[in-house]
Amino acid sequence: MYTNIKIIKNRSDIGAGTRGSDMGIDAIEIAAINKGSEYFNSFPHLDVETHNESIYNKDRNAFAKRIGQVLQQCKNVAEAVKQTISNGLFPMVLSGDHSSALGTISGIKTALPDIQLGVIWIDAHADIHSPYTSPSGNIHGMPLAAALSMDNLPDRINDIGGETLRYWENMKQIGNQGPKILPENLIYFGVRDTEAAEESLMERHHIKNFSVEEIRFLGLEQGVKKALNQLQHCDAIYISFDVDSMDCDLVSKGTGTPVSKGFDVPEILQIIALIIASGKVVCMEIVEINPLLDQKGNSMAEAAFEILEKSTLHILNHF
Numbered sequence: 588m589y590t591n592i593k594i595i596k597n598r599s600d601i602g603a604g605t606r607g608s609d610m611g612i613d614a615i616e617i618a619a620i621n622k623g624s625e626y627f628n629s630f631p632h633l634d635v636e637t638h639n640e641s642i643y644n645k646d647r648n649a650f651a652k653r654i655g656q657v658l659q660q661c662k663n664v665a666e667a668v669k670q671t672i673s674n675g676l677f678p679m680v681l682s683g684d685h686s687s688a689l690g691t692i693s694g695i696k697t698a699l700p701d702i703q704l705g706v707i708w709i710d711a712h713a714d715i716h717s718p719y720t721s722p723s724g725n726i727h728g729m730p731l732a733a734a735l736s737m738d739n740l741p742d743r744i745n746d747i748g749g750e751t752l753r754y755w756e757n758m759k760q761i762g763n764q765g766p767k768i769l770p771e772n773l774i775y776f777g778v779r780d781t782e783a784a785e786e787s788l789m790e791r792h793h794i795k796n797f798s799v800e801e802i803r804f805l806g807l808e809q810g811v812k813k814a815l816n817q818l819q820h821c822d823a824i825y826i827s828f829d830v831d832s833m834d835c836d837l838v839s840k841g842t843g844t845p846v847s848k849g850f851d852v853p854e855i856l857q858i859i860a861l862i863i864a865s866g867k868v869v870c871m872e873i874v875e876i877n878p879l880l881d882q883k884g885n886s887m888a889e890a891a892f893e894i895l896e897k898s899t900l901h902i903l904n905h906f
């Protein structure tokens with residue numbers, strides 16, 4: 588058993604609008620078993636307590652659905668990530684919906700409070716809404732706004748108050764107070780499905796997105812090199828990989844919010860490998876596999892497992 592990586596299994600889907608991403612972790616495990624892989628037998632793991640039963644509750648927070656439970660879930664993830672890093676291990680986080688990433692970022696910053704953290708967010712979505720701007724109220728579209736501590740009031744469309752506001756303020760303060768990341772330390776890869784409020788926030792703060800076309804034009808190596816250059820002053824990097832960054836027509840629609848014209852599996856493998864080769868990656872997360880939506884058997888989880896397995900090998904070489 589390798590002991591320098593710990594797998595954190597966070598089977599939570601309450602930040603998404605569609606149920607089933609909590610089953611993504613098990614779908615990845617089944618992909619591993621069917622491949623005859625010993626992967627999940629090779630590393631210690633930790634199961635994060637979940638609140639999926641809250642799906643049955645009447646929810647009063649239309650602009651940030653189930654925010655009380657999502658807040659608790661992010662705190663649970665933060666604690667697991669903090670403990671893992673404090674024990675000198677690399678957290679490989681497998682999550683359901685992407686709201687988890689706020690917990691992961693908070694955990695990294697609690698374990699390593701003095702570092703400048705760079706975030707590479709590989710996703711079709713910018714996930715930078717606040718409850719003030721979200722069109723859906725789904726919190727998996729909000730983790731980065733909370734981590735950046737940005738409400739984006741100039742683009743507000745929702746009037747939030749009361750309980751929603753109280754919980755949102757708490758979400759911005761998991762672990763230590765204040766912004767956990769700076770906009771110049773956040774880089775997107777593959778974002779191509781955004782709302783106007785997200786676009787204007789990204790523009791105002793000059794948040795860089797390497798689109799699929801730009802990456803193909805520059806070449807993968809050049810593209811990642813440019814991204815790493817921008818994060819040169821960062822002490823550590825967190826990779827947040829949402830499977831919907833991949834082309835849903837090519838790979839699979841087994842994810843809550845599939846988008847076409849994305850990356851293919853070899854491109855993702857190479858992008859992640861090049862980032863890991865920087866030697867700065869302290870945590871990686873894979874999210875949003877929804878086997879209930881997969882029209883091609885278990886193909887999304889199989890793709891995710893291939894990426895998990897190969898990225899792990901790179902991490903073992905560089906950690």
Ligand SMILES: NC(=[NH2+])NCCC[C@H](N)C(=O)O
Nearest residue numbers: 685712716723725727728844
């Ligand atoms: N993690 C995700 N799949 N996010 C999708 C977000 C979609 C849309 N922008 C929303 O806020 O509702």
